Amino acid sequence: GNSVTQMEGPVTLSEEAFLTINCTYTATGYPSLFWYVQYPGEGLQLLLKATKADDKGSNKGFEATYRKETTSFHLEKGSVQVSDSAVYFCAPLIKAAGNKLTFGGGTRVLVKP
Amino acid sequence: NAGVTQTPKFRILKIGQSMTLQCAQDMNHNYMYWYRQDPGMGLKLIYYSVGAGITDKGEVPNGYNVSRSTTEDFPLRLELAAPSQTSVYFCASSSGSNQPQHFGDGTRLSIL
Numbered sequence: 001g002n003s004v005t006q007m008e009g010p011v012t013l014s015e016e017a018f019l020t021i022n023c024t025y026t027a028t029g030y031p032s033l034f035w036y037v038q039y040p041g042e043g044l045q046l047l048l049k050a051t052k053a054d055d056k057g058s059n060k061g062f063e064a065t066y067r068k069e070t071t072s073f074h075l076e077k078g079s080v081q082v083s084d085s086a087v088y089f090c091a092p093l094i095k096a097a098g099n100k101l102t103f104g105g106g107t108r109v110l111v112k113p
Numbered sequence: 114n115a116g117v118t119q120t121p122k123f124r125i126l127k128i129g130q131s132m133t134l135q136c137a138q139d140m141n142h143n144y145m146y147w148y149r150q151d152p153g154m155g156l157k158l159i160y161y162s163v164g165a166g167i168t169d170k171g172e173v174p175n176g177y178n179v180s181r182s183t184t185e186d187f188p189l190r191l192e193l194a195a196p197s198q199t200s201v202y203f204c205a206s207s208s209g210s211n212q213p214q215h216f217g218d219g220t221r222l223s224i225l
Contacts (some may be wrong), residue, residue, distance in 0.1 A: 106154070
Protein backbone atom coordinates (compact mmCIF):
# COMPACT_ATOMS: atom_id res chain seq x y z
CA GLY A 1 0.00 0.00 0.00
CA ASN A 2 0.90 3.67 0.00
CA SER A 3 2.77 5.04 2.99
CA VAL A 4 5.11 7.79 4.13
CA THR A 5 7.86 7.51 6.69
CA GLN A 6 9.51 10.58 8.08
CA MET A 7 11.93 10.89 10.93
CA GLU A 8 10.43 11.29 14.34
CA GLY A 9 10.99 14.41 16.35
CA PRO A 10 11.41 16.47 18.19
CA VAL A 11 14.55 17.76 16.57
CA THR A 12 16.24 20.42 18.67
CA LEU A 13 18.87 22.63 17.07
CA SER A 14 20.77 25.81 17.73
CA GLU A 15 20.41 28.79 15.43
CA GLU A 16 22.51 28.57 12.25
CA ALA A 17 22.73 24.77 12.50
CA PHE A 18 22.10 22.49 9.51
CA LEU A 19 18.72 20.78 9.39
CA THR A 20 17.81 17.54 7.62
CA ILE A 21 14.45 15.82 7.89
CA ASN A 22 14.32 12.46 6.14
CA CYS A 23 11.25 11.33 4.21
CA THR A 24 10.72 8.15 2.24
CA TYR A 25 7.54 6.92 0.65
CA THR A 26 6.01 3.81 -0.82
CA ALA A 27 3.78 4.30 -3.84
CA THR A 28 3.19 2.97 -7.31
CA GLY A 29 4.07 5.32 -10.11
CA TYR A 30 5.62 8.72 -9.66
CA PRO A 31 3.75 10.89 -7.21
CA SER A 32 4.15 14.63 -6.85
CA LEU A 33 5.94 15.38 -3.59
CA PHE A 34 5.19 18.15 -1.12
CA TRP A 35 6.54 19.47 2.15
CA TYR A 36 4.08 21.36 4.34
CA VAL A 37 4.93 23.39 7.44
CA GLN A 38 2.68 24.03 10.43
CA TYR A 39 3.58 26.93 12.70
CA PRO A 40 2.18 26.90 16.26
CA GLY A 41 -1.58 27.44 16.33
CA GLU A 42 -1.90 27.61 12.55
CA GLY A 43 -2.97 25.43 9.66
CA LEU A 44 -0.57 23.80 7.25
CA GLN A 45 1.18 25.86 4.59
CA LEU A 46 2.84 24.58 1.47
CA LEU A 47 6.61 24.92 1.88
CA LEU A 48 7.86 23.43 -1.40
CA LYS A 49 7.10 20.82 -4.00
CA ALA A 50 8.60 18.70 -6.75
CA THR A 51 6.64 16.99 -9.48
CA LYS A 52 9.13 14.74 -11.26
CA ALA A 53 12.34 12.85 -10.71
CA ASP A 54 15.44 14.96 -9.97
CA ASP A 55 13.34 18.11 -9.51
CA LYS A 56 14.50 20.29 -6.65
CA GLY A 57 11.91 22.24 -4.72
CA SER A 58 13.08 25.28 -2.77
CA ASN A 59 11.59 28.02 -0.62
CA LYS A 60 12.67 30.15 2.36
CA GLY A 61 16.12 28.55 2.30
CA PHE A 62 14.70 25.02 2.42
CA GLU A 63 15.42 22.50 -0.34
CA ALA A 64 14.31 18.99 -1.20
CA THR A 65 15.22 16.84 -4.20
CA TYR A 66 12.93 14.21 -5.72
CA ARG A 67 14.99 11.00 -5.65
CA LYS A 68 13.18 8.36 -7.67
CA GLU A 69 15.79 5.66 -7.13
CA THR A 70 15.51 5.85 -3.33
CA THR A 71 11.85 7.07 -3.21
CA SER A 72 12.94 9.88 -0.93
CA PHE A 73 12.35 13.60 -0.57
CA HIS A 74 14.55 14.75 2.30
CA LEU A 75 14.16 18.34 3.49
CA GLU A 76 17.29 20.41 4.19
CA LYS A 77 18.18 23.89 5.32
CA GLY A 78 21.74 25.10 5.72
CA SER A 79 21.26 27.60 8.54
CA VAL A 80 18.08 27.51 10.61
CA GLN A 81 16.53 30.40 12.49
CA VAL A 82 14.33 30.49 15.58
CA SER A 83 11.41 31.33 13.28
CA ASP A 84 11.82 27.93 11.59
CA SER A 85 10.48 26.23 14.73
CA ALA A 86 7.43 24.35 13.48
CA VAL A 87 6.13 20.92 12.54
CA TYR A 88 7.11 19.73 9.06
CA PHE A 89 5.03 17.22 7.09
CA CYS A 90 6.12 15.22 4.08
CA ALA A 91 3.17 14.47 1.80
CA PRO A 92 3.28 12.60 -1.51
CA LEU A 93 0.29 13.09 -3.77
CA ILE A 94 -0.35 9.56 -4.95
CA LYS A 95 -2.21 9.05 -8.22
CA ALA A 96 -3.13 5.45 -7.38
CA ALA A 97 -4.91 6.78 -4.29
CA GLY A 98 -7.06 9.09 -6.41
CA ASN A 99 -4.61 11.99 -6.22
CA LYS A 100 -4.87 12.21 -2.45
CA LEU A 101 -2.20 13.58 -0.17
CA THR A 102 -0.77 10.97 2.19
CA PHE A 103 0.75 12.71 5.19
CA GLY A 104 3.70 11.57 7.23
CA GLY A 105 3.42 11.83 10.99
CA GLY A 106 5.19 15.19 11.09
CA THR A 107 8.54 16.19 12.54
CA ARG A 108 8.61 18.86 15.22
CA VAL A 109 11.64 21.15 14.95
CA LEU A 110 12.68 23.45 17.76
CA VAL A 111 15.39 26.00 17.08
CA LYS A 112 16.97 27.61 20.14
CA PRO A 113 18.72 30.97 20.06
CA ASN B 114 -7.28 37.74 0.93
CA ALA B 115 -9.22 35.37 3.22
CA GLY B 116 -8.34 31.99 1.62
CA VAL B 117 -9.90 29.17 3.66
CA THR B 118 -11.92 30.23 6.70
CA GLN B 119 -12.98 27.80 9.41
CA THR B 120 -15.40 28.46 12.26
CA PRO B 121 -15.47 28.05 15.16
CA LYS B 122 -11.82 27.97 16.29
CA PHE B 123 -12.59 26.10 19.49
CA ARG B 124 -15.54 24.10 20.75
CA ILE B 125 -16.34 21.80 23.64
CA LEU B 126 -19.17 19.30 23.21
CA LYS B 127 -20.82 16.78 25.45
CA ILE B 128 -21.08 13.16 24.35
CA GLY B 129 -24.08 12.70 22.07
CA GLN B 130 -24.38 16.34 21.04
CA SER B 131 -24.25 17.37 17.40
CA MET B 132 -22.57 20.25 15.66
CA THR B 133 -21.45 21.55 12.30
CA LEU B 134 -17.95 22.76 11.55
CA GLN B 135 -18.02 25.45 8.91
CA CYS B 136 -15.54 25.88 6.08
CA ALA B 137 -15.60 28.50 3.35
CA GLN B 138 -13.10 29.38 0.62
CA ASP B 139 -13.04 32.40 -1.67
CA MET B 140 -10.59 31.11 -4.28
CA ASN B 141 -13.20 29.42 -6.49
CA HIS B 142 -11.55 26.06 -5.89
CA ASN B 143 -13.46 22.98 -6.99
CA TYR B 144 -11.69 20.60 -4.62
CA MET B 145 -12.29 20.74 -0.89
CA TYR B 146 -11.17 18.43 1.91
CA TRP B 147 -11.71 17.75 5.60
CA TYR B 148 -8.92 16.29 7.71
CA ARG B 149 -8.49 15.47 11.36
CA GLN B 150 -5.18 15.73 13.16
CA ASP B 151 -4.69 13.77 16.36
CA PRO B 152 -1.83 14.66 18.74
CA GLY B 153 1.55 13.77 17.29
CA MET B 154 0.01 12.34 14.15
CA GLY B 155 -0.27 13.31 10.55
CA LEU B 156 -3.53 14.37 8.96
CA LYS B 157 -6.15 11.81 8.03
CA LEU B 158 -8.71 12.52 5.31
CA ILE B 159 -12.34 12.37 6.45
CA TYR B 160 -14.28 13.48 3.37
CA TYR B 161 -13.56 15.36 0.20
CA SER B 162 -15.44 17.00 -2.65
CA VAL B 163 -14.46 17.55 -6.27
CA GLY B 164 -17.18 20.09 -6.92
CA ALA B 165 -20.58 21.36 -5.86
CA GLY B 166 -23.00 18.49 -5.35
CA ILE B 167 -20.27 15.82 -5.22
CA THR B 168 -18.77 14.35 -2.06
CA ASP B 169 -16.85 11.19 -1.28
CA LYS B 170 -15.44 9.34 1.70
CA GLY B 171 -11.84 9.57 2.72
CA GLU B 172 -9.86 7.36 5.06
CA VAL B 173 -11.85 7.93 8.29
CA PRO B 174 -15.45 8.96 7.42
CA ASN B 175 -17.35 7.12 10.17
CA GLY B 176 -19.27 9.43 12.49
CA TYR B 177 -19.22 12.36 10.06
CA ASN B 178 -21.27 13.74 7.20
CA VAL B 179 -20.66 16.48 4.67
CA SER B 180 -22.53 18.42 2.03
CA ARG B 181 -21.41 20.67 -0.81
CA SER B 182 -24.31 22.77 -2.03
CA THR B 183 -22.06 25.60 -3.25
CA THR B 184 -18.49 25.88 -4.52
CA GLU B 185 -17.55 28.07 -1.56
CA ASP B 186 -18.84 26.07 1.41
CA PHE B 187 -18.08 22.58 2.70
CA PRO B 188 -19.54 22.01 6.18
CA LEU B 189 -18.68 18.96 8.26
CA ARG B 190 -21.39 17.52 10.49
CA LEU B 191 -20.98 15.45 13.66
CA GLU B 192 -24.34 13.86 14.54
CA LEU B 193 -23.55 12.05 17.79
CA ALA B 194 -20.31 13.31 19.25
CA ALA B 195 -18.01 10.68 20.80
CA PRO B 196 -14.78 11.15 22.79
CA SER B 197 -12.84 9.53 19.92
CA GLN B 198 -13.73 12.55 17.80
CA THR B 199 -11.70 14.88 20.01
CA SER B 200 -9.20 16.29 17.54
CA VAL B 201 -8.15 19.29 15.51
CA TYR B 202 -10.07 19.53 12.25
CA PHE B 203 -8.63 21.16 9.15
CA CYS B 204 -10.41 22.14 6.00
CA ALA B 205 -8.46 22.59 2.76
CA SER B 206 -9.11 23.47 -0.85
CA SER B 207 -7.27 23.18 -4.14
CA SER B 208 -7.76 24.17 -7.76
CA GLY B 209 -7.11 20.65 -9.01
CA SER B 210 -6.49 17.16 -7.71
CA ASN B 211 -2.74 17.45 -8.31
CA GLN B 212 -2.39 21.03 -7.08
CA PRO B 213 -1.22 22.20 -3.65
CA GLN B 214 -3.87 22.40 -0.99
CA HIS B 215 -4.60 25.58 0.97
CA PHE B 216 -5.50 25.01 4.62
CA GLY B 217 -7.64 26.85 7.14
CA ASP B 218 -6.39 27.54 10.66
CA GLY B 219 -8.28 24.61 12.13
CA THR B 220 -11.05 23.92 14.64
CA ARG B 221 -10.01 22.43 17.97
CA LEU B 222 -12.84 20.18 19.16
CA SER B 223 -13.04 18.51 22.56
CA ILE B 224 -15.76 16.03 23.45
CA LEU B 225 -16.25 15.33 27.14
